Amino acid sequence: MSAEQRVADALDAFRHSLDNSGVIDGNAPDAVRYLHDWTGDYLGAACAVLRPKSVDEVQQIVRICSKYRLAIIPQGGNTGLVSGTVGNDAQGTIVLSLERLNRIRSIDPTNFTMRADAGVVLQSMKDAAENEDMLFPLALGAQGSCQIGGNVATNAGGINVLRYGMTRDLVLGLEAVLPDGSLWQGMTGLRKDNRGYDFKQLLIGSEGSLGIITGVEVKLFPRPANVETAYLGAESFESAMRLFGMARRICSDLLTAFEVIGSECIAMAKLGNPDTRPPLEGDWPVHIIMELGCSAAIDGRVLIETLLAEAFEAGLLGDGTIAQSRAQARAFWAIREDLVEGQAKRGRHVRTDLSVRLSDVPRMIDSCRQAIASDWPGWQPLAYGHAGDGNIHFNVLPPHDMPTEEIAAATPRVLASLYDIVRDLGGSFSAEHGVGRSRRDVYWDWLTPESRQLMKAIKSAFDPQGMMNPGGLMPD
Amino acid sequence: MSAEQRVADALDAFRHSLDNSGVIDGNAPDAVRYLHDWTGDYLGAACAVLRPKSVDEVQQIVRICSKYRLAIIPQGGNTGLVSGTVGNDAQGTIVLSLERLNRIRSIDPTNFTMRADAGVVLQSMKDAAENEDMLFPLALGAQGSCQIGGNVATNAGGINVLRYGMTRDLVLGLEAVLPDGSLWQGMTGLRKDNRGYDFKQLLIGSEGSLGIITGVEVKLFPRPANVETAYLGAESFESAMRLFGMARRICSDLLTAFEVIGSECIAMAKLGNPDTRPPLEGDWPVHIIMELGCSAAIDGRVLIETLLAEAFEAGLLGDGTIAQSRAQARAFWAIREDLVEGQAKRGRHVRTDLSVRLSDVPRMIDSCRQAIASDWPGWQPLAYGHAGDGNIHFNVLPPHDMPTEEIAAATPRVLASLYDIVRDLGGSFSAEHGVGRSRRDVYWDWLTPESRQLMKAIKSAFDPQGMMNPGGLMPD
Incomplete structure (x- = not known):
């Protein structure tokens, strides 16, 4: 069967399973906003954008993709900064948007928890908690459009990590469709449960590479008066x-x-x-x-x-x-x-979200400033961020008159000199933005051989066909 | 090669790698305390008890075990209540005690963190933190003899989970020897780092089935005045x-x-x-x-x-x-x-560490009391525990004059009626004690087919030879 025929058959199957508005052809104008990443730096491609309205529809999509050997890129609010949800295979990839799985399922005030579909917008969760005089503390610049499923898939950070932790620390339960189409059910609101392997911890931060998160149960807190x-x-x-x-x-x-x-x-x-x-x-x-x-x-x-x-x-x-x-x-x-x-x-510039131990924050900033001063004359460093978490956005502005292509060409080298400093300090090049496609190579480069091997083994265990978000996190 | 010869050769290799006091023959009187579990209910068997003094020695032991096809039971303070570290294969198993890896490596007061070998006794960590006017909040009955590595391997709970979380929530970094003898290095003290899969989350709570934790970096807190x-x-x-x-x-x-x-x-x-x-x-x-x-x-x-x-x-x-x-x-x-x-x-009785959503605590206690009253006349229920975490120790005392064998015979059935209630409420039979061997069957029974499959896949990914703590967590 030709690739074209395979895609056409798959699209027929999707249309059979979902309603009309659930299937957008990859070439249709409506598809563009799902294929463009938030930074605007990349325009991807896919054969279709699918918008399931239920967990069952997500499972059907996965089974169809498995049958027709299509890769799946799960997508939340598409507000990520690292091209985590932008593919570029118009013949072999679908984008699966969770935006229509957008129901807050329940709030349990005694348990201080909320259950929600993965596609609920973060701000809606915050509002729903506030209506019950509680707080859902995750707070990001993109909170008006990012979705809780994406927050979990990237283990998002933000401004209140200091007190309440990363997204990982806020998640009590998860529900996910696995690459074989089965539904993994872990929507527990238990605060204390130490039975064996905690699978949800693998899905948190997996950036769509292990399965599709469809539901989340999160901790709520008393709202500070x-x-x-x-x-x-x-x-x-x-x-x-x-x-x-x-x-x-x-x-x-x-x-x-x-x-x-x-x-x-x-x-x-x-x-x-x-x-x-x-x-x-x-x-x-x-x-x-x-x-x-x-x-x-x-x-x-x-x-x-x-x-x-x-x-x-x-x-x-x-x-x-x-x-x-x-x-x-x-x-x-x-x-x-x-x-x-x-x-x-100021236009295009070098952005980072570095993290080091709190005791290394001053040294890290000093070293980065020195590196820019000595190696990148005319470039202007800016240091600010969530110091209480050891997370500094050490950004660098290019000289005023530098052409965009020159900036683009220099960016990887500027980043490399900053990353070297952080690496020497045992820090991270990604405190809160994630790996995606734009930082996949540095991620892979920093991993120890032991970690690379574990990573491949875990990926194969969940996704033997390699259909989940290929090109994200790992080299293809 | 006969089994006896294989064991004898392995023992020679261990003696060559470790000092004299590092190898205890499984039949020697000194071995007994490593083979008896804390409840005293079980006496296990092993061909040797090994007491490495360094991470390098741990790696050597693992390689020797791999060569001679010996299984490894990692052991901390041996204070667990679920027979997690008691094997019974005198020809095929060694106990690896971490007790001589007992150095606090460093304290970073600015980062509010401590690095320690896995064999450090919990109380020593608490004391060391207090000496620096900080708090390591993990608090358990066994804190005078349990070890931090065991706390991590079982994701231990205790009295302060309410405020500070389970052991999982206190761990920033880990170091572990994997079943192939390699050292997985993740001793980071970063508070914000969202790069890809978080491997340490799998090791936490894995009860020795995936590798041997040798070092830990934990969060410290201001000491409440x-x-x-x-x-x-x-x-x-x-x-x-x-x-x-x-x-x-x-x-x-x-x-x-x-x-x-x-x-x-x-x-x-x-x-x-x-x-x-x-x-x-x-x-x-x-x-x-x-x-x-x-x-x-x-x-x-x-x-x-x-x-x-x-x-x-x-x-x-x-x-x-x-x-x-x-x-x-x-x-x-x-x-x-x-x-x-x-x-x-009162002697032998039925012990539990149940957990449910906080909103279900009253219902759970009521239902358990009713079940005992109707099905087990003469037995006396006791309900107490960490209600703020939804974790109740619903214990049941047998009638005063009941012979021990009769109690032992009834215990699984009493447990089953309590577990059924918790299961219906979406709760856990193990809030904080873990699975080990004594609750392996109920664990396995409750797992969904999806979770069983993931569990086996992850186990194979880490430990293809099945040499780590066989019989714990999973059926052999």
């Missing part, structure tokens, strides 16, 4: 990290965010929004946005004030102010958002 | 669980323990210690021990008082008292310990 936000200035990242340790102790781990912003980023925030103005008098090398959430019975203001007093006393803090209103707190956070906006205005 | 303990009386488990939800909200998740004790257990505590006396006036169906830990900057007393006032108001609480001293707090906890002691005095 009091939120206190402070904007601080420190002499160095060293001081900032020591301040963070002090904050953990004094605030009893009630901090929800501890973000650092190198002073060089302030100009970028002003580029993003000319009205931006940090709420501090002096010109501090490191700006810090710190947030704490607690119940009404705890005086969060006193906690922060106690911390600031002790930090001044210990010489860890240059200046600091506590938001007196929600509007002021939002203004502090706006600086963090504006600096991302400013980078976007 | 204030600890408040309350002893409460409630009308029902329903009220207790609602109280717990209220406590989470008011105390901003600073609770470290929420234990329930059915009133029927108080007689058992008095059997354990005749001086035991609950600190409440009335005769409450449910006793609760609640503990909260926080920094010096938070008034924990006010939090508990606020909670008690609101709980009285809401009708969730009958009576309650807050410990006025550490001695009084210890007296509260002694009741919990005495009731375990009392059960031991």
Whole structure:
């Protein structure tokens, strides 16, 4: 059978199984938004985009794909930054969008848990939790369009990892369609269960390479009634990290965010929004946005004030102010958002999401700055990020007048010099963005031979035909 | 080659690789304590007990075992309750004790982490953390002799899971010798790292079936400066669980323990210690021990008082008292310990560590009590445990005059009726004790066909020769 005939037969089978709007031809204009990645850097190809409305339809799709030897790229909100859901095989691949599996199944207030279809948008889950006076703490820039299934498949991070953990730490149960079409059922809301291998841990972070997550049960938390936000200035990242340790102790781990912003980023925030103005008098090398959430019975203001007093006393803090209103707190956070906006205005640049041990954060930033200064004259480093998790976005802007192709050509080499530094420190090139296709080679390169072997063995155990997201995570 | 010759050759090879005290003949008197399980119910057999002093020696042992086709049972403190480390093949199995790999490798106060050999006793880790004014929160009855490697291999639970999670949640990095003798290196102290498959999650809870954990990097926490303990009386488990939800909200998740004790257990505590006396006036169906830990900057007393006032108001609480001293707090906890002691005095009985969703705890206890009352007249149920985690030890004492053989014969059937109830509720027969050999059959029976298949595939991927802890977790 020719490839064309095989695809045509498969499309017939899909149309037989799904309703009309469930099957989009890969060449149709409607398919484009599923084939373009969020960065806009890549346009992929697929023979069809499929939009099942039930778990049963997902299983049917998998069986049809298996029969016609089509690969499957599961896709959530398609907001990833590493081309994890962009394939380029118009004859051999389908995109399976979970967007119509979008029902919140149930909320159990006594168990503090929520069950949801994989395609529910993160913000909807947050809203549903809030309606019950609870908190689903996962918080990302893309929360208005990313889906919980994608968050789980990439073990997404975000701004509140400090207090509540990565997505992995929030997942109690999973349900997934395996590559043989069977449904793996693990939708348990148990908080304590140590029976044998925990399969869901493999699916979390597997980026669609082992199966298709169709349902999730997550932990909820009490919604903090009091939120206190402070904007601080420190002499160095060293001081900032020591301040963070002090904050953990004094605030009893009630901090929800501890973000650092190198002073060089302030100009970028002003580029993003000319009205931006940090709420501090002096010109501090490191700006810090710190947030704490607690119940009404705890005086969060006193906690922060106690911390600031002790930090001044210990010489860890240059200046600091506590938001007196929600509007002021939002203004502090706006600086963090504006600096991302400013980078976007500068066009193509080098982005990272590095992580190291907290004790290595200052050394990592120093070394990266030195590397750029010595090897990439005219390029401008920016260091900011989730310092409380050891996760720094060390980005680099190209010289103003550099042509895009030259930037694109230099990017892998700029990244390589930063990655070398992180690798030497035992860190990660991917704190929260994942591997996908754009970082697959560096991922594979860093893995030890033992890990590569385990990885292949696990992949074969789940997906012997190699039909799940080929080209993601692993070389094809 | 005869089996005897093969074993003799292997023993020679072990003696060549390890020092004299590293090899104990399976028949030697010194071997007995490694072959007897902690419950004393089983005496196993092995051709040798090996006590390596380094990771390199562990690797050598694995290679020798592979060559001579000997199975390996890794053993930590040997304090498990499910015969996870007791083999019975005197010709084909060695016990590999990690007890001489007992060095704390390093503590990183900025990163709030500790690296340790797998054989370090849990209490030593807790002490080392405390010396640095930090907390390693894992807390178990056996903490004076269990080892961190065993805690990880079984994903141990304990008293503080509520606040700090299971062992799984405390592990940032692992190092393990794989069945081919290679060393899998994952001793990262990163808090945010979402690169691909997280192999360590498979080793956690694998009960020695996939490899030998030799090193661990764990999270540390600020040591709570204030600890408040309350002893409460409630009308029902329903009220207790609602109280717990209220406590989470008011105390901003600073609770470290929420234990329930059915009133029927108080007689058992008095059997354990005749001086035991609950600190409440009335005769409450449910006793609760609640503990909260926080920094010096938070008034924990006010939090508990606020909670008690609101709980009285809401009708969730009958009576309650807050410990006025550490001695009084210890007296509260002694009741919990005495009731375990009392059960031991009653001799052989049915022990469980069931878990269900928090919302199902009252129903589960009711159903179990009814099942015992109707099907096992003369047997006495006891319900107590870590209610904040949905984990109840629903134990059953046999009639006073029942001969031991009769108890032993009835035990599986008593367990079966309790397990059926938990299974119907989507719960677990093993919240924290693990599967081992004694619960392998029920484990296997409950697994879905999909999970059984995945389990076998993963086992084969790691351990194609089937040399790791045969008979544990899986049928031989």
